[in-house]
Amino acid sequence: MKLGAEYRRIWAGNASSNLADGITFIALPLLAADLTSSPAAIAGLPLAHAVPRILAVLGLGVLIDRGDRRVLLYRANFARAAVFAVLTMLVATHTASLPVLYAVFVVMGVVETLSDNTAFAVLPQAVTAAGLDRANSRIAGTQLIVDEFAGPPLGGFLFAAAAFAPSGLNTLAFLAAGVSYFLLRGNYRVPAGGTAPPAGVYAGIREGISWTWHHRIVRTTVVIGTIAGVGYMIPFSYLVLYAREVLGLSSAEYGLLLSASALGGLAGAWSAGRLRARIGYGWSIAVALATGSASFLVISVTENLVAVAVALAAYIGHSALWNVLAASVRQKATPAALMGRVISATRLMSFCGLALGALLGGRLATTFGLRAPFLVAGALFAAATAVSVLAIPRFRAWERGGEE
Structure with a gap:
């Protein structure tokens, strides 16, 4: 195609x-x-x-x-x-x-x-x-x-x-x-069949938030994304310190570690469409989140550099896979006339999750050491996985066109 x-x-x-x-x-x-x-x-x-x-x-x-x-x-x-x-x-x-x-x-x-x-x-x-x-x-x-x-x-x-x-x-x-x-040549205004936002910025915002909350599939992705955002930022807020003090890496070696782990992201992005075609959006999202959880749990129990590198690559792979799947779900489910407001409401929750994760990461690392927050982050991803598994029937109904 x-x-x-x-x-x-x-x-x-x-x-x-x-x-x-x-x-x-x-x-x-x-x-x-x-x-x-x-x-x-x-x-x-x-x-x-x-x-x-x-x-x-x-x-x-x-x-x-x-x-x-x-x-x-x-x-x-x-x-x-x-x-x-x-x-x-x-x-x-x-x-x-x-x-x-x-x-x-x-x-x-x-x-x-x-x-x-x-x-x-x-x-x-x-x-x-x-x-x-x-x-x-x-x-x-x-x-x-x-x-x-x-x-x-x-x-x-x-x-x-x-x-x-x-x-x-x-x-x-x-x-x-x-x-x-x-150089785009298409018409990218709200389609003729769509409805423009109501007069007033606040009324338009309310309409977007209300639609996001009442659409069960989109709401599910927002809940999952917010939990995952907190989990992601808990260890990544101080990852450079973990790399230096726990793994003993120099700044250059830390950069190489991140570059190598990004290879997992390429694999995740490449596999998204293929995995979805085989098992559907619900199970694909659950697989992605379970991979993220397992990655952080592995890092929480080892200081072996190879194991940590592989786990980070798997984590970045999960992240790319989740981002592709979530984006496609939201784009398919959301009317074009509401797309801007729905993605804005979604990203507001993501931004807030990242901010909360950064706050918790520093506090947890200070109180419990540099490895313990990975365990907390892994538990949050496990919770997000549970949410996605419970929502699989809903995803299946939506993919068949039977539910909004």
């Missing part, structure tokens, strides 16, 4: 923007470290990125369901290119400052959320329902390659060559993404 030229443009835009995200993940913290030696000031940058996303995500969902999604996509990415063009000039002229970096993180958090959620809403308008598993798998696999393999080392290499170089390349990458979305 060919996915078509429109999908290829969406894929190219997503790949370009994710390459820039991978570069940013390494380069901006390095730039911050050149500007200040305060750990608290540097640690505050991710917070400056996360808080605006939480505050803006629901309102952005209304915007996505009211506007031309193609226009939102290319404008969001051209805006990101403009932000990094300004940052490039400031770094090149040695006038960048920590407040400038904070401003960049705030703006990028909001615009990135707008772009990502709009791309999610556009995909089912460009691809048939039968092609969504394959389309999401390819996007997830590409995202892993550019985010985990290409972007971070490229960002570090460019920063070592010239501090302004990563921002300069990001400018070009976001420009390329904007052009890819600009």
Whole structure:
């Protein structure tokens, strides 16, 4: 099954923007470290990125369901290119400052959320329902390659060559993404048969949240995703410390460990559509979550580097598999007119789960040691697995078209 030229443009835009995200993940913290030696000031940058996303995500969902999604996509990415063009000039002229970096993180958090959620809403308008598993798998696999393999080392290499170089390349990458979305030819407004959000932002938000909660399949994926978000962030919030103090890895070795574990993500993304075709969405999601649980339980009982590496690879594989399956379920189940608000409500819960997991991770590691939180995270994934198993009859009925 060919996915078509429109999908290829969406894929190219997503790949370009994710390459820039991978570069940013390494380069901006390095730039911050050149500007200040305060750990608290540097640690505050991710917070400056996360808080605006939480505050803006629901309102952005209304915007996505009211506007031309193609226009939102290319404008969001051209805006990101403009932000990094300004940052490039400031770094090149040695006038960048920590407040400038904070401003960049705030703006990028909001615009990135707008772009990502709009791309999610556009995909089912460009691809048939039968092609969504394959389309999401390819996007997830590409995202892993550019985010985990290409972007971070490229960002570090460019920063070592010239501090302004990563921002300069990001400018070009976001420009390329904007052009890819600009070249979309379909009509990406709310379909004629759809219903525009009610007047008023809050009324639109309420409608999206209400629909999400009352659709049992989508609600189930939101509950699972929130539990999994807490479980994920509990150990990953301090993973670098675990790698250094428990596994005895250097910074370079830690980077290699993460790069190697990302190979599991490629396997997970590749297998998503095939597994779903064999056993359905419900069992496929249960298998993914059980793999995540087992991965963390293994890490909680061993300090063997090979075993930990394999377990991390399995965990990243589960994550890619779950993300592809959950995205396809939500895209198939949600009316196009509600897509922006439903994905925004879903991601708000995910953001909150990640924030709670980060808070719990630090406290658990401080109180019980660096290995115990993996056990707690594994238990949370086991709970998410139980939720998914109980929902299998519901998934089967939905796939047969007998339940909403």
